[in-house]
Amino acid sequence: MGFFPHWISEDLSKISEEISFDSATYFDDLVRQIDKYDAFLEEAPQDAEIAELYEITPQGLSGFSRDFVEGLLHANEFLISRWVCQHQMKALCFWRGMKDAVSIANWLVAAACLRSFFEEVASFNYHLQKVTPLTKETSSLLQSMGKSVSKKNKLHKGWSEKFIKTQVSNLEKLSTSLHGGADEWVRYVKQKRNPSRLQSESAGPQFSPTVHINDCIRSLKKTGWQDAMEVYSLLSELVHPNFGASTLVVASRKRLNEKCGDVILSTRPKNREAATWFLELAIQPLASVTRVSAANIQLANSQMSFYQKNAEKWASLNTMLAGPSAQSGMRPH
Numbered sequence: 001m002g003f004f005p006h007w008i009s010e011d012l013s014k015i016s017e018e019i020s021f022d023s024a025t026y027f028d029d030l031v032r033q034i035d036k037y038d039a040f041l042e043e044a045p046q047d048a049e050i051a052e053l054y055e056i057t058p059q060g061l062s063g064f065s066r067d068f069v070e071g072l073l074h075a076n077e078f079l080i081s082r083w084v085c086q087h088q089m090k091a092l093c094f095w096r097g098m099k100d101a102v103s104i105a106n107w108l109v110a111a112a113c114l115r116s117f118f119e120e121v122a123s124f125n126y127h128l129q130k131v132t133p134l135t136k137e138t139s140s141l142l143q144s145m146g147k148s149v150s151k152k153n154k155l156h157k158g159w160s161e162k163f164i165k166t167q168v169s170n171l172e173k174l175s176t177s178l179h180g181g182a183d184e185w186v187r188y189v190k191q192k193r194n195p196s197r198l199q200s201e202s203a204g205p206q207f208s209p210t211v212h213i214n215d216c217i218r219s220l221k222k223t224g225w226q227d228a229m230e231v232y233s234l235l236s237e238l239v240h241p242n243f244g245a246s247t248l249v250v251a252s253r254k255r256l257n258e259k260c261g262d263v264i265l266s267t268r269p270k271n272r273e274a275a276t277w278f279l280e281l282a283i284q285p286l287a288s289v290t291r292v293s294a295a296n297i298q299l300a301n302s303q304m305s306f307y308q309k310n311a312e313k314w315a316s317l318n319t320m321l322a323g324p325s326a327q328s329g330m331r332p333h
Contacts, residue, residue, distance in 0.1 A: 003035050003102075004034075012027075015279060016205070019276060019280050020129045022053050030286075033287040034286055036294075037294055040294050042092075043090070044088035047259075050081055051078040052078070052082065056168075065315075067318060069312050072163070072164065073138075073167075074308075076170055076174070077307035077308045079174040080174060081304050082132075086178070087120065087124045087297070091121065094114075098113035105271075106280070107278045108239070110278065119230075121292055122220055123211070123230070125220055128176035129298055132303065133172060134170040135170070138167065144159070145159065214229070221314065235285060236301070249273065250265040251270075251271060251273070251274055253265045325326070
C-alpha cells in the first residue's frame, strides 16, 4: 500500500510540481525510499519474548554457558537482540502514528511523530557507533584465539584478559543504550519526584540519562548526513507552539486584496495545499532518516547474529577439546 494515503498519492505528481525546494527534481526517489522503508519496518516483530539478564557476573552467566567466553558472547547476543527489537518497536510506534496522522491530515501530530522518530533513529545510531568497533575487535580476538590455546587446551591469560575487557566494555555500552529498564525507571521517577528522600537512600546508584539528544543528532554526520542538526532544528521548530506548529492548522489562504484576506483554519486540513506545505518541510528529512534507520537495523542484526553464531561455535569447540567428561570448559590460566 505504501506510506501515503490514496488521497495524497493520487496527487503526488501535482504536489511535486508545487514544492519549491531544490530536491523537487528527485521527489519520486524520495517517495520510493519512504515506501520501501514502510514495507521494511512493517516486517518488524509486533511482540517478542527475549532473554533478560539481571546480573552479568560469572555466577549469573553460568546458568546458560559452560565458560566465560561462551557466557559473554551470549550476553552480548541477548542485549543486542533486545536492543534492536526494542528500537524497532518504538520506531514502528512513531511510524504508524505519523502514518495514521498523515492519512487524516493531522499535520501537527504527524510532525511531532516525525521529530520523535528522528530522535529514536539518532539515538540508536549513536549507540551503534559505540558498539560496532568493539564487535570488530571481538571478531579479531576470536580469529586469533587458535594461537592462544595452549597444548593443554587452556587459553593464555593475556588473551583471556583482553577478551573479557572487550566484552565488558561492549556490555556496558549496550546497557547504556537500554536505560529505562523497570528498576532504573522506577528509581529515576522517584528521584525526580522526591530527590531529597532518594539521595538519603544508600542502596543502589541513582539513574540518570547521560546522553544528550544533540550528541545523538551529531553522530548522524558519520553516516554522511552533514546537515542532520539543521534538519532536526527545523523539525523542532515545526512543532514549537509559537512558530511552525501554527502553520500546520492552516487549510488555505484567500487573498482578497493587497491589505487583507481570509485564512481557513482546521484541525484536519485535508487538501493538496496543506499536504504540499507539510511535504515541503518533511519529505527530505523523512527519506533521509529512513535510509539511515534501515541500514542501522540491518547492521545491528548482523552483529547479534555474529555473537549468537560464535557462542554456538565456541560451545561446540569447547566440547570437542575438553572431552565428554569436562564440566567447566576452557578456563584462563
